[in-house]
Amino acid sequence: MMKVTIIGAGPGAPDLITVRGLKRLQEAEVVLYADSLVSDELIAEAKSGAEIVKTAGMHLEEMVELMAARCHEGKKVVRVHTGDPAVYGAILEQIALLREAGVEVEIIPGVSSVFASAAAVGAELTVPDLTQTVILTRAEGRTPVPDGEKLKDLASHGCTVALFLSATLTKKVVREFLNAGWSEETPVAVVYKATWPDQKVVRSTLKNLDEDMRKNGIRKQAMILAGWALDEQIYEKNYRSKLYDKEFTHGFRRGAPK
Numbered sequence: 503m504m505k506v507t508i509i510g511a512g513p514g515a516p517d518l519i520t521v522r523g524l525k526r527l528q529e530a531e532v533v534l535y536a537d538s539l540v541s542d543e544l545i546a547e548a549k550s551g552a553e554i555v556k557t558a559g560m561h562l563e564e565m566v567e568l569m570a571a572r573c574h575e576g577k578k579v580v581r582v583h584t585g586d587p588a589v590y591g592a593i594l595e596q597i598a599l600l601r602e603a604g605v606e607v608e609i610i611p612g613v614s615s616v617f618a619s620a621a622a623v624g625a626e627l628t629v630p631d632l633t634q635t636v637i638l639t640r641a642e643g644r645t646p647v648p649d650g651e652k653l654k655d656l657a658s659h660g661c662t663v664a665l666f667l668s669a670t671l672t673k674k675v676v677r678e679f680l681n682a683g684w685s686e687e688t689p690v691a692v693v694y695k696a697t698w699p700d701q702k703v704v705r706s707t708l709k710n711l712d713e714d715m716r717k718n719g720i721r722k723q724a725m726i727l728a729g730w731a732l733d734e735q736i737y738e739k740n741y742r743s744k745l746y747d748k749e750f751t752h753g754f755r756r757g758a759p760k
């Protein structure tokens with residue numbers, strides 16, 4: 503069966519692709535990639551003679567026609583996406599059209615920028631007794647979000663919130679969180695270009711977020727992580743999981759009696 507492989511490239515650093523993703527890239531005869539977001543150093547791993555296609559200036563039908571045509575010629579085709587393709591990757595529409603063209607799709611996951619950003623700030627996003635939930639979302643800008651998914655409604659859970667595609671919308675983000683009852687002192691960590699050589703980390707609060715974004719000139723490729731899991735003092739607050747609690751019994755370990 504003819505197939506296109508969609509590969510998650512990871513957040514930026516070329517060595518954060520998976521072993522499987524790298525193998526498919528190195529075997530490919532045709533490589534399409536979003537040149538504004540995937541590192542050229544990674545694409546240089548493709549074999550010599552491979553056809554390399556930058557897709558930033560292409561529309562959906564052009565991309566799909568090219569991928570389908572090369573598959574029909576019997577070539578190995580990969581499409582490299584930033585982070586993990588399942589989050590804001592716009593892969594659904596590609597898969598639908600490829601299937602119509604008789605081409606199957608294999609997806610290889612990648613490290614999403616949300617997790618690369620958490621790593622950059624040394625955070626656990628699910629802190630025992632504080633929050634056990636992470637919401638991955640975006641602020642509403644030119645692209646609407648469905649009813650029931652407005653930031654104010656999502657923020658009402660008080661959990662960790664990770665905002666993609668929202669760097670230019672911080673005024674609105676702050677307003678929505680405050681309207682949901684969050685305090686102005688709530689910690690926010692912004693990671694610009696996580697794992698790229700020019701990565702920048704900005705520690706802020708809801709009160710200062712908009713100003714800090716402006717001061718640091720961050721208007722794109724930024725992950726905004728908000729909530730008390732991002733508290734810089736969290737290490738001193740003694741949150742402990744049950745998993746390694748010496749008195750807690752689970753499937754792999756009997757807890758010591760109190």
Ligand SMILES: C[S@@+](CC[C@H](N)C(=O)[O-])C[C@H]1O[C@@H](n2cnc3c(N)ncnc32)[C@H](O)[C@@H]1O
Pocket residue numbers: 513514584585586587588589590591613614615616619665666667668693694695696697698722723724725726
């Ligand atoms: C179209 S979405 C793609 C997300 C991607 N699929 C992922 O899993 O990270 C682009 C948004 O992801 C975030 N993003 C992507 N790469 C990033 C990075 N290296 N550092 C911080 N944020 C990043 C930004 O919020 C950016 O606006």
